[in-house]
Amino acid sequence: MSVLDSKVPKGPLKDKWTNYKDHIDLVNPANKRNIDVIVVGTGLAGGSAAATLAELGYNVKTFCYQDSPRRAHSIAAQGGINAAKNYQGDGDSTYRLFYDTVKGGDYRSREANVYRLAEVSTNIIDQCVAQGVPFARDYGGLLDNRSFGGVLVSRTFYAKGQTGQQLLLGAYSAMNRQIARGKITPFNRHEMLDIVKIDGKARGIIARNLVTGEIERHSAHAVVIASGGYGNVYFLSTNAMGSNVTAAWKIHKKGAFFANPCYTQIHPTCIPRSGDYQSKLTLMSESLRNDGRIWVPKNLDDVKAIREGKKKPTDLSEDERDYYLERRYPAFGNLVPRDVASRAAKERCDAGYGVNATGEAVYLDFASAIERYGKEQAKIHNITNASAEKIYELGAAIVKAKYGNLFQMYEKIVDQDPYKTPMMIYPAVHYTMGGVWVDYNLMTTIPGCYAIGEANFSDHGANRLGASALMQGLADGYFVLPYTIGDYLSNDIRTGKIPTNTPEFDAAEKEVTDRINFFLNNKGQHSVDYYHKKLGKIMWDKCGMSRNAEGLKEAIEEISALRKDFWQNVNVPGTATEYNEQLAKAGRVADFLELGELFAKDALVREESAGGHFREEYQTEDGEAKRMKEFQFVSAWEYKGEPKDAVLHKEELIYENIEVKERSYK
Amino acid sequence: MSGFFKSSIGRKYAMALSAFFLMFFLLQHLAINLLSVFSANAFNEASHFMGTFWAVQYVLQPVLIFGVIYHFVMGFILEIKNRNARAVKYAKNNGAANSSWMSRNMIYSGLAILAFLVLHFIDFWLPEINTKYIQGDMSGLLADGEGFRYYEELTHKFVSPIRVGAYIIAFVFLSLHLQHGFNSAFQSVGAPVGRKKVMKNIGKAYAILVPLGFVLIALYHHFNH
């Protein structure tokens, strides 16, 4: 028997959540007033959880490193949010969303969690509309949908290319209401640097005020980690510059198991890297694949001519282009899931067909979409014999209405007009499916410590489908955690306020302060970024889109050596009692240096290919991911000091409602 | 409602309403002045009517005076408040990149207009008040009793080239003030039309033609007498 208890309720899949909610222990409203909850991170998951917990009556403290909760990186999600509303009448249902998500995750997620996610997805849309989120609408005034990769229905709700922004502002507005009522106290520009456990339970955190440098103690009856993913372990990713693993890693070091760190999503449509100075990568929404066609030249001669600037992509005729996704996956075409699209791009570029100077770019072409829409519009407006220019003009207007802000962003960054010439795109690290292990209640292996949103591992298996991150964040925050946490807190109604002048707080604070003092006194010779970039390169080269045992073993050695070097030679300027970004970053990179090694170790142990984890040794004859039956489990790692000493616990994944098949998008 | 006029936006409304009144006043002032170009008699008649009709004297005149004073005093109060809203100034500021000179310098064009108004009051309004309400002569006749005095007084004032020059400069500033102020007043009261192209053109036309009218009348009298 594994030490992991997923606490999945018994009963038929579709009744599990309802029955569970009916029988869960609740805290009565008068007692909720005496219970404090800390929420770390204020993105979709943290923001919505904080608002709902406060609405229920708990006293909530939120923490974010940004200057306002509204700036959490959920804001950058572009494409949309899935919900099984079936407004389009195209056969969508809770089961289908559940099925797509499990299949998209390559059968590496927990059935009951995913079903619950699909079930509450429709509530999210109702909730957000009631809050005033301006989703896109059709001319009849009803909500519009678009389709996303890996599915056969249109179930994605969107607000231009800024869906994450609008949903986050919605959650933030719900927070505002509770802040105004005094039920949420926001601690902005604060970073959680450790968790405090008393009698084995999570009872508070140590946080640093990033403006004054002050170390603060905050106690609570439960701690919720909603600090997002760890994509920045790669240095270059689509994550925000400040996105970090620190909160999740600190709880890991205090007893929370860390699950499937090797499941990383490499998003296929990002703007390619242009030079070594690059600080971050910019995503272009997957929704672009609805209308854009991905291709590279068929002939290497053309590739060469394009790289040298002798030919333009528009010079190539249809016959000279290789629409490789449409060729390889006729059923899903350009809308295959992200991991498949990313690997296909890498395959073409590795074979020498990359179309920019770095050899790492493919085209995303809107010419045929513009023509198609143009003809459609000409018909709608009764324009007979429309000229090619007119058709282009009409079509470009539709494309602009759909993706205008993305096109503008592309043009600002690359200095090319995507209406005239195909975009160049290349995969980039985007999302981490792995994260803190949680049970059905979203509680970690530390009692009273919860992890929600991207910070946990629960719903996306080995690969996340587009427009599902927003769904999961809000589902966890609005509709799941606020219920399940009651089951735990019902035992705390008589506990009273947790004092912060205890030896446990003293010890945790000392640990934090010692580490800060170490950094400032070390006076080494290399900047924090020097190490972060080196780590990123190891991760991208050896733990990137495809991995092999040899590379992973090297990565483990190299990261371990780099970490040793970091602790000897890192240079952090400034003092502890001021706004000091380098100091904050040093702590984050120190944690990435540990996580990176565990990541490589997890990837090495997982001797199969699944979703975002592609092991070169395990592929089918035509280069697709090859899952292994014996790896149908969640790897949950227990901290034992050095990452190499981490202990693996397995949670078997049982599929009772879905047939585990080879994932095919052909 | 009293809270409304204490709020920043309420004050914008008040500024705009006083501006509307002043802009309307300018138009009628211009219309009467224009008469002086065509007919001394008509000008005299109109001036006498305006100078003696109770509704103009006891209703519109106080409103005008209040409007002028309010517009200036509130203009200064807001300017001081607005300046205080940025304690440390920028070392480098490129205001021209995003806004018109007129919009950024309303206080200076306003001050120039205020200076002119002082002169104008000394020239016309104070003698008027003196004649009518202190000496009690409501007849509007010249000292010798031969016809109305208004036209005579008007042409007399435009003899001095210095005075006419000052007059012209003042109206250039008035034009600048109006080039922003006209549309700004509409925007302040929340009328979306203020930013429509046609209203912008009307605003521009008003801001140029009205001051130009006053200037041309002054020049006409300067060169014809």
Add this chain to the structure above:
Amino acid sequence: MNLTLKIWRQADANDKGKMVDYKVTEISEHMSFLEMMDVLNEQLVNSGKEPVAFDHDCREGICGMCSMYINGEAHGPDRGVTTCQLHMRMFKDGDTITIEPFRAKAFPVIKDLVVDRSAFDRIQHAGGYISVNTSGNTQDANSIPISKHAADEAMDAATCIGCGACVASCKNASAMLFVGAKVSQYALLPQGQIEAADRVRNMVAQMDLEGFGNCTNTGACEVECPKGISLENIARMNRELLKANI
């Protein structure tokens, strides 16, 4: 290219602060402005000096964290972009670039180019929400049809990223474009009608309390806004406030 940077340095809120000159070399035109700042900071750290503090996070123009007043304009000379999306191709070799924090009494400097914009948050706390229970037990989303036009216009207002460029560019340091956009988003939607009067009153009152200047309709905010928020939102807020008081 090689550049001279004149940067505002201020140790903390109480420090007087001053402009300091720096040189950076071999800047690629493909770099973003913040990547150029990274180069400068790496240079400063490696020579034992203190790096320049500036706010930044997503670096894709949506979080609203980055600020900077560059050569006399919020977010620099380009239009429709935040500083993180401003590219060095907007500058020439040998240029001198002046970099200052967003300045307003309501945005006190925290350090160097970092300012405290929490006034914006407090305005939002005052009314930037629709009072709806977050239980999800609301009516079906499609039971509130909203005309596409109204939804699109609300979306345009809702695009505001709260960066504060409007305040920084306004000669009066007025926050009306920001508040106007927030008021408008809800004023345009049926869901926002019930609390409309209280919302606009409370948000405007909080705005006035924070020490922002008044709007004189110069339109600078609209020009400098990275998201192109329209002045119409200010006009709408003015109407809403009048309506709320009648």
